Amino acid sequence: MEVRYYNQERLLLFKVTEEIDECKVKKIRRRADYEIERFMPKRVVFDFNSVSFMDSAGIGMVIGRYKQTTMLGGKFELTNLTDSVRKIFEMSGVLKLIPEVNLEEEFSGTQKEEVI
Amino acid sequence: MINENEMKLEFLSKSNNEAFARITVAAFVASLDPTIEEISDIKTAVSEAVTNAIVHGYEDKLGLINLRCKIQDRKILIEISDNGKGIENIEMAKQPLYTSKPNLERSGMGFTIMESFMDELKVESVLGLGTKVTMSKVIKETQKNDEVTLEEALRG
Ligand SMILES: Nc1ncnc2c1ncn2[C@@H]1O[C@H](COP(=O)(O)OP(=O)(O)OP(=O)(O)O)[C@@H](O)[C@H]1O
Ligand SMILES: [Mg+2]
Numbered sequence: 001m002e003v004r005y006y007n008q009e010r011l012l013l014f015k016v017t018e019e020i021d022e023c024k025v026k027k028i029r030r031r032a033d034y035e036i037e038r039f040m041p042k043r044v045v046f047d048f049n050s051v052s053f054m055d056s057a058g059i060g061m062v063i064g065r066y067k068q069t070t071m072l073g074g075k076f077e078l079t080n081l082t083d084s085v086r087k088i089f090e091m092s093g094v095l096k097l098i099p100e101v102n103l104e105e106e107f108s109g110t111q112k113e114e115v116i
Numbered sequence: 117m118i119n120e121n122e123m124k125l126e127f128l129s130k131s132n133n134e135a136f137a138r139i140t141v142a143a144f145v146a147s148l149d150p151t152i153e154e155i156s157d158i159k160t161a162v163s164e165a166v167t168n169a170i171v172h173g174y175e176d177k178l179g180l181i182n183l184r185c186k187i188q189d190r191k192i193l194i195e196i197s198d199n200g201k202g203i204e205n206i207e208m209a210k211q212p213l214y215t216s217k218p219n220l221e222r223s224g225m226g227f228t229i230m231e232s233f234m235d236e237l238k239v240e241s242v243l244g245l246g247t248k249v250t251m252s253k254v255i256k257e258t259q260k261n262d263e264v265t266l267e268e269a270l271r272g
Binding site for chain 2: 019021022023029052053054055056057059060061063064083084088091092
């Protein structure tokens with residue numbers, strides 16, 4: 001998983017690069033919670049562009065980070081859902097709870113300052 | 117002549133075998149020329165059943181998981197069984213959002229995903245003896261332009 005923090009926007013971006021299953025989810029969860037507590041971001045975005053596989057472990061993981069982020073006063077969002085990831089989030093109701101955003105569009109033309 | 121094939125696999129209930137099991141099944145069904153969506157559905161269903169055997173059946177103790185696959189014409193049958201603790205109430209376990217381990221960020225969607233991603237799902241279980249999940253899916257014969265190669269099936 002790649003992690004980026006954009007200071008000005010106070011946006012923490014997680015680009016998940018591994019397959020999301022019960023085996024891999026523990027490590028993702030630990031890293032994400034650590035970074036969320038460290039930065040106390042205004043926005044947390046999970047990017048699924050490079051996720052080639054996800055099962056129900058991803059539902060619990062995303063809802064857990066959503067709770068963690070909102071508890072600390074931030075907004076939690078998802079981006080770049082692949083077809084198979086979308087199918088699972090849709091049927092479990094995740095997309096009714098958590099908004100989907102398009103960061104490329106939002107930030108097109110602006111220069112973002114990355115910290116990590 | 118109808119197309120038939122069969123395979124059997126036995127592996128330890130370790131969580132890194134979740135990926136091993138679903139990739140093996142994907143490679144096995146590749147001969148039926150499934151679409152990317154069909155292969156992804158099958159992999160997800162296998163992953164759910166194997167994960168359940170590991171985390172609920174054996175509760176992270178070591179045990180053996182059996183996986184059998186059969187191809188009958190254009191149908192793939194998958195049977196995943198454990199000799200773990202068994203399920204007390206199968207109807208309740210199959211309900212969407214039901215989980216016996218909510219504290220561990222489980223969503224209780226495993227059986228619901230298996231049911232909706234496959235054509236058929238059967239769950240048999242005896243308390244103290246174990247659980248057997250049988251699922252099947254017919255791979256449609258269509259003009260495909262998103263055919264998966266064996267290489268692609270193995271990747272994800
Ligand atoms: N192989 C098994 N052995 C014993 N109990 C099982 C087995 N498979 C499922 N169960 C029981 O059925 C319940 C529902 O399973 P399901 O896969 O739908 O949800 P979950 O595993 O709890 O959560 P999720 O799959 O979303 O992470 C489990 O919580 C567990 O109590
Ligand atoms: Mg499950």
